[in-house]
Amino acid sequence: MKIEPKISEDILLDEVTSKEYEYGFTTNIESEKIEKGLNEDVIKFISKKKNEPDWMLDFRLEAFKVWKEMEEPDWANINYPKPDYQDIVYYCAPKQKKKLNSLDDLDPEMKRTFDRLGISIDEQKRLANVAVDIVMDSVSVATSFKEKLAELGIIFCPISEAIQKHPELVKKYIGTVIPVRDNFFSALNSAVFSDGSFCYIPKGTECPMELSTYFRINEAGTGQFERTLVIAEEGSYVSYLEGCTAPMRDENQLHAAVVELVALDSAEIKYSTVQNWYPGDKNGKGGVFNFVTKRGICHDNAKISWTQVETGSAVTWKYPSCVLKGKNSIGEFFSVAVTNNFQQADTGTKMIHLGENSKSTIIAKGICAGKSNGSYRGLVKIAKGAKNSRNFSQCDSLLMGDKCGSHTFPYIEVDNKSSQVEHEATTSKIGEDQIFYCNQRGIGTEEAVALIVNGYCKEVLNKLPMEFAVEAKKLLEISLEGSVG
Amino acid sequence: MLEIKNLKAQIEDKTILNGVNLKVNKGEVHAIMGPNGSGKSTLSSVIAGNEDYEVSSGSITYEGDDLLEMAPEERSHRGLFLSFQYPVEIPGLSVSNFIKTAINEKRKAFGQENINAKELLQLFKEKCELLNIDKEYLSRSLNEGFSGGEKKRNEIFQMAMMEPKLSILDETDSGLDIDALKIVANGVNSLKSSSNSIILITHYQRLLNYIVPDFVHILKDGKIVMSGDKSLAQKLEKEGYSFLN
Numbered sequence: 258m259k260i261e262p263k264i265s266e267d268i269l270l271d272e273v274t275s276k277e278y279e280y281g282f283t284t285n286i287e288s289e290k291i292e293k294g295l296n297e298d299v300i301k302f303i304s305k306k307k308n309e310p311d312w313m314l315d316f317r318l319e320a321f322k323v324w325k326e327m328e329e330p331d332w333a334n335i336n337y338p339k340p341d342y343q344d345i346v347y348y349c350a351p352k353q354k355k356k357l358n359s360l361d362d363l364d365p366e367m368k369r370t371f372d373r374l375g376i377s378i379d380e381q382k383r384l385a386n387v388a389v390d391i392v393m394d395s396v397s398v399a400t401s402f403k404e405k406l407a408e409l410g411i412i413f414c415p416i417s418e419a420i421q422k423h424p425e426l427v428k429k430y431i432g433t434v435i436p437v438r439d440n441f442f443s444a445l446n447s448a449v450f451s452d453g454s455f456c457y458i459p460k461g462t463e464c465p466m467e468l469s470t471y472f473r474i475n476e477a478g479t480g481q482f483e484r485t486l487v488i489a490e491e492g493s494y495v496s497y498l499e500g501c502t503a504p505m506r507d508e509n510q511l512h513a514a515v516v517e518l519v520a521l522d523s524a525e526i527k528y529s530t531v532q533n534w535y536p537g538d539k540n541g542k543g544g545v546f547n548f549v550t551k552r553g554i555c556h557d558n559a560k561i562s563w564t565q566v567e568t569g570s571a572v573t574w575k576y577p578s579c580v581l582k583g584k585n586s587i588g589e590f591f592s593v594a595v596t597n598n599f600q601q602a603d604t605g606t607k608m609i610h611l612g613e614n615s616k617s618t619i620i621a622k623g624i625c626a627g628k629s630n631g632s633y634r635g636l637v638k639i640a641k642g643a644k645n646s647r648n649f650s651q652c653d654s655l656l657m658g659d660k661c662g663s664h665t666f667p668y669i670e671v672d673n674k675s676s677q678v679e680h681e682a683t684t685s686k687i688g689e690d691q692i693f694y695c696n697q698r699g700i701g702t703e704e705a706v707a708l709i710v711n712g713y714c715k716e717v718l719n720k721l722p723m724e725f726a727v728e729a730k731k732l733l734e735i736s737l738e739g740s741v742g
Numbered sequence: 743m744l745e746i747k748n749l750k751a752q753i754e755d756k757t758i759l760n761g762v763n764l765k766v767n768k769g770e771v772h773a774i775m776g777p778n779g780s781g782k783s784t785l786s787s788v789i790a791g792n793e794d795y796e797v798s799s800g801s802i803t804y805e806g807d808d809l810l811e812m813a814p815e816e817r818s819h820r821g822l823f824l825s826f827q828y829p830v831e832i833p834g835l836s837v838s839n840f841i842k843t844a845i846n847e848k849r850k851a852f853g854q855e856n857i858n859a860k861e862l863l864q865l866f867k868e869k870c871e872l873l874n875i876d877k878e879y880l881s882r883s884l885n886e887g888f889s890g891g892e893k894k895r896n897e898i899f900q901m902a903m904m905e906p907k908l909s910i911l912d913e914t915d916s917g918l919d920i921d922a923l924k925i926v927a928n929g930v931n932s933l934k935s936s937s938n939s940i941i942l943i944t945h946y947q948r949l950l951n952y953i954v955p956d957f958v959h960i961l962k963d964g965k966i967v968m969s970g971d972k973s974l975a976q977k978l979e980k981e982g983y984s985f986l987n
């Protein structure tokens with residue numbers, strides 16, 4: 258049962274939202290955190306807190322060693338003050354009296370947080386059949402629907418729990434798609450990750466509901482380093498959603514996640530993200546630094562689709578990628594990246610074709626407003642053995658005003674003659690004539706911009722499951738508030 | 743309904759409207775003709791509230807209120823509709839969503855609830871029939887890839903959906919084939935009533951055979967230089983604008 262995405266425009270129209278950053282509140286939940294700074298003892302502490310087996314601690318310590326020798330990359334088209342990695346708290350958990358079995362046992366204060374996030378969990382459970390895992394600061398607080406999924410052999414739980422209960426699976430796959438030394442941030446994450454989600458779909462099983470994780474940074478001065486691992490066995494299917502928010506804070510907060518997807522033969526993984534980390538204020542103060550490594554590997558006939566709507570973060574550095582290892586494998590990347598005010602984003606994808614007849618599609622839509630800077634950076638590599646492979650890339654940018662900038666950096670490497678790569682790029686501006694046309698029909702400028710932007714992003718929004726599409730549209734509207742006229 | 747007095751408007755220091763006077767009462771149909779570049783579209787833009795044009799003097803009152811004080815969307819909410827000479831394209835925005843938004847924004851302005859889906863569908867169905875439009879086209883992107891004639895018909899479709907009090911049709915007839923012209927003219931006629939008014943901007947007598955005007959005005963060099971009844975249009979058709987000299 259695949260859930261076909263559909264956008265109900267009515268739902269959106271009914272929601273007249275305030276245009277501030279809606280999620281900028283903090284939650285008064287007591288939390289337990291350690292001193293700032295990073296050293297072996299901190300890593301040992303985290304590992305002990307989680308009751309981890311030795312192999313996991315060794316993995317972390319090895320990663321820490323690797324990380325210490327690496328340098329923070331600065332080749333991306335972004336500028337930011339490098340975080341002081343000794344000034345960050347690496348472990349922070351909301352204090353809980355007892356272990357939770359269901360969402361109903363959730364701390365009422367935390368429950369309110371989720372309500373304010375617009376995640377009406379009960380609603381989602383009932384209507385959308387979404388199983389939710391929520392990672393607040395560093396710890397996964399509740400996973401819903403676990404039993405129902407378990408009947409099908411599907412495992413959906415915090416990764417910390419998976420390390421305890423399914424060590425053979427975690428051990429087999431963690432770090433295989435994104436090796437520890439892949440980059441500076443993946444190494445850091447491997448050393449200090451505190452939680453995240455784990456998902457395993459057994460052979461031939463189509464996961465009957467959307468699996469969803471919400472990430473929220475709450476505490477000041479904490480970094481969030483979550484780790485997600487999704488494994489789809491032969492012939493299985495899963496659609497996975499990820500949502501992110503953070504409160505408004507004057508200082509920058511660091512988010513460095515690692516997401517690994519494994520699609521075994523003929524499996525399909527759809528991974529959708531609506532990212533709304535706090536972008537900083539109008540003057541560029543505060544905001545989340547979002548340095549994320551996401552990659553999936555496709556075996557024979559497998560398919561991975563990344564769909565993302567990115568409106569948040571002060572600085573984003575992110576390239577969800579596919580390694581198309583198997584023959585006839587398919588990789589897709591559909592993205593909308595919005596930057597406003599002083600936001601900077603350097604995002605894109607990498608499609609690495611290794612298998613014969615592999616195909617990839619890239620649709621990247623950038624929207625730049627204010628004094629922001631958006632870059633698309635995409636690599637399409639077709640290896641010698643990937644005969645008859647194809648890629649189609651389309652990178653569009655929409656500019657609002659003349660103080661923002663957009664850049665496209667396509668890197669294309671094709672090592673055989675039977676493959677085809679197509680690249681299209683456009684840059685456009687929201688026309689005053691378009692806005693006036695809407696005005697004449699009684700539609701105010703803000704609403705007009707939202708309509709035009711949603712129209713521009715339609716191909717991508719249509720790929721999102723419905724509830725997410727509605728949220729994404731709302732976010733687009735909020736994040737572009739006041740950018741024209 | 744509408745009263746324009748000594749209206750002067752300019753763009754980047756270039757005067758385009760140079761003292762326009764025009765009074766349109768409820769239920770009347772006025773035709774405005776005039777050579778290319780004489781300022782017809784500028785006049786309609788100024789009435790609709792396009793801020794590219796600066797009004798340097800004169801006034802426009804609409805239902806007794808100062809129209810120039812109102813934002814373009816407010817003018818629309820108050821029942822003013824402009825069928826554009828060159829309708830713009832908005833990729834990815836469906837015709838139906840656009841019209842629904844327009845209708846609901848107007849309702850919102852009057853403190854009303856959004857239109858319900860059933861009512862809207864009924865309205866779409868009715869107006870599609872009126873203008874002989876395939877319903878499939880409602881889900882197409884607004885004006886994107888529409889032929890010239892389709893764009894014009896779409897404008898009148900929107901007019902039919904919005905039920906305005908004062909409609910300005912800027913060369914809606916240009917680009918329509920003969921059959922389409924009849925359909926559109928019939929559509930406009932059926933929307934006409936004793937309580938709404940129409941300003942037709944056209945170059946051709948042909949349209950006026952179908953939508954018969956009460957008055958015909960000739961705009962030249964930013965001024966109305968002659969007014970008359972429908973026979974003025976016939977005279978123009980025969981003799982061209984040279985008789986004005």
Ligand SMILES: Nc1ncnc2c1ncn2[C@@H]1O[C@H](COP(=O)(O)OP(=O)(O)OP(=O)(O)O)[C@@H](O)[C@H]1O
Nearest residue numbers: 753758776777778779780781782783784785794827
């Ligand atoms: N945005 C603009 N910038 C500069 N000049 C303009 C602008 N808009 C209109 N004009 C000029 O104003 C004059 C009147 O133009 P307008 O479009 O109102 O004419 P019109 O009577 O509608 O002509 P047509 O019959 O060709 O549609 C023309 O000379 C035109 O070039």
Ligand SMILES: [Mg+2]
Nearest residue numbers: 782783784827
């Ligand atoms: Mg004109």
